[in-house]
Amino acid sequence: MSELLANIGFLQEGPFSVPRWEALFSNFGVLVDGALVTLLVASLGLALALALGTAIGVMSTSQWRVPRAFARGYVEFFQNTPLLIQVFMIYNALPIIYPRLFIPVIAIGIMGVGMYHGAYIAEVVRAGIQSIGRGQLEAAVSQGFSYVGAMRYIIIPQAMRVVLPPLTNQAVNLIKNTSVLAIIAGGDLMYAGDSFAGRFGHYGPTYIMVGLIYFLMCFPLAMLARRLEERTRAA
Amino acid sequence: MEAIMNNPVMEMLSDPVLYIGLGYGLLLTLQIAGLSIVLSFAFGTILGSMRYSGLPVIKHVAAGYIEVVRNLPTLLLILTSYFVLGLPAMWAATIGLTIYTSAIIAEIIRGGLNSVPTGQWEAARSQGFSFLQSMRHIVLPPSVVKMIPPIVSQFVTVIKDSSFAMAIGAYELMFKGTILAAKYWKPEQIITIYIVISLIYFAVNFLISTVARRLQTKLSVGRGTIGA
Numbered sequence A: 001m002s003e004l005l006a007n008i009g010f011l012q013e014g015p016f017s018v019p020r021w022e023a024l025f026s027n028f029g030v031l032v033d034g035a036l037v038t039l040l041v042a043s044l045g046l047a048l049a050l051a052l053g054t055a056i057g058v059m060s061t062s063q064w065r066v067p068r069a070f071a072r073g074y075v076e077f078f079q080n081t082p083l084l085i086q087v088f089m090i091y092n093a094l095p096i097i098y099p100r101l102f103i104p105v106i107a108i109g110i111m112g113v114g115m116y117h118g119a120y121i122a123e124v125v126r127a128g129i130q131s132i133g134r135g136q137l138e139a140a141v142s143q144g145f146s147y148v149g150a151m152r153y154i155i156i157p158q159a160m161r162v163v164l165p166p167l168t169n170q171a172v173n174l175i176k177n178t179s180v181l182a183i184i185a186g187g188d189l190m191y192a193g194d195s196f197a198g199r200f201g202h203y204g205p206t207y208i209m210v211g212l213i214y215f216l217m218c219f220p221l222a223m224l225a226r227r228l229e230e231r232t233r234a235a
Numbered sequence B: 001m002e003a004i005m006n007n008p009v010m011e012m013l014s015d016p017v018l019y020i021g022l023g024y025g026l027l028l029t030l031q032i033a034g035l036s037i038v039l040s041f042a043f044g045t046i047l048g049s050m051r052y053s054g055l056p057v058i059k060h061v062a063a064g065y066i067e068v069v070r071n072l073p074t075l076l077l078i079l080t081s082y083f084v085l086g087l088p089a090m091w092a093a094t095i096g097l098t099i100y101t102s103a104i105i106a107e108i109i110r111g112g113l114n115s116v117p118t119g120q121w122e123a124a125r126s127q128g129f130s131f132l133q134s135m136r137h138i139v140l141p142p143s144v145v146k147m148i149p150p151i152v153s154q155f156v157t158v159i160k161d162s163s164f165a166m167a168i169g170a171y172e173l174m175f176k177g178t179i180l181a182a183k184y185w186k187p188e189q190i191i192t193i194y195i196v197i198s199l200i201y202f203a204v205n206f207l208i209s210t211v212a213r214r215l216q217t218k219l220s221v222g223r224g225t226i227g228a
Helices: A002-006 A018-026 A028-060 A065-080 A083-097 A105-130 A134-142 A147-184 A189-200 A203-234 B008-013 B016-053 B056-069 B074-083 B089-114 B118-126 B131-168 B173-183 B187-222
Strands: none
Touching: A018 A028, A018 A189, A018 A203, A028 A065, A028 A105, A028 A147, A028 A189, A028 A203, A065 A105, A065 B131, A065 B187, A083 A105, A083 A147, A083 B131, A083 B173, A083 B187, A105 A147, A134 A147, A147 A189, A147 A203, A147 B074, A147 B131, A189 A203, A189 B074, A203 B056, A203 B074, B008 B187, B016 B056, B016 B089, B016 B131, B016 B173, B016 B187, B056 B089, B074 B089, B074 B131, B089 B131, B118 B131, B131 B173, B131 B187, B173 B187
16 A cells, blocks of 8 residues: 555655644644634734724714714725735834833734724625614604714614624635734744745645635634624515 | 924825835725626626536535635635635735635525516526626626625625735735834824825725715616616
């Protein structure tokens, strides 16, 4: 059997040869550590994106001009420029503003994806709020609710149903986009894979495993988004 | 006046090397993004139609491709095209972006076609329209109007994500800027370079989004889109 395998060329040499796979699996901890960093950045980044996105989404439906203009500007800027530049700007600008503060690269990643996807989530939230008729807000206010109170108790709970499917899709995109951290040596899954692969040239097996791990993180969420979409359409 | 001109930022901004460098970077960015957009529109349309067709094997091949690819980071696909497929940097970026974007375009096209109720198909066929005629005159007009906004925002994403090509050393806008930031290394100069690059990306993307919005308004006014 082993003689047979030894005669199959691509198993012995080439980008996907058996020794490369063995090297990868004996150092698999590297990828696991990277995946944990990715999960950390993604979950904290998502929390930041949700907070920013909700605040800016509510601002963009405000009756006052100033918050509306601010929200518009924020969304247009972050949606029309690359995430990579935003990350580089934070990386270079923060040490100027706070020279004595040490900021770990992971925190820059969290801020980067949080602010970038915050802009997309703001648009989702705005669409959700606008899907609820103007009359509902007026009715709530006429019953003595404040603007914030009406949002909190009347509008947002209803808008959640419209908002959840695209929000889940944004979570998927956010996880994938944490990979830009690799470019600034952020220690995430993409970086761990890339630097391991680069050291010995085991690109083939490493990228396949890295891809598989990203897929395992994203696919369940993507399925959930589709399930939610079908439920909303049926309702 | 002299004090203003001696400022490191002004000194940098009056250096033609900056604009020549960024100009070449923008050209490569537009080349990578433009090619990826054309290629992924073509492949995306084929994939989307394959999945929409409902033909047993063809449908599953398309669905498998789409579901795997859209759950992978674009950067991984670009790195794979470069290091595993061994393509030159510019082509690796183009192909990596195309592999990903085709899957997204395919889903947008399928979603647009699905938004037309089957009753409209049946009505068209019962009136003697052929498959192609029903597609051309009944199904496509309202669904194309629906597809335009998400497709265009995906194109904007392609232009933004072409900046990932700096990871494989393609001299596109983002990488050119980072190289210039090594020459103009003072913090305020670096920040200014990134602001200038952001403005260039912003101008290109904002132009595309505005044209698309016009196009969509024009198309949806001209057509009877009852029920669409």
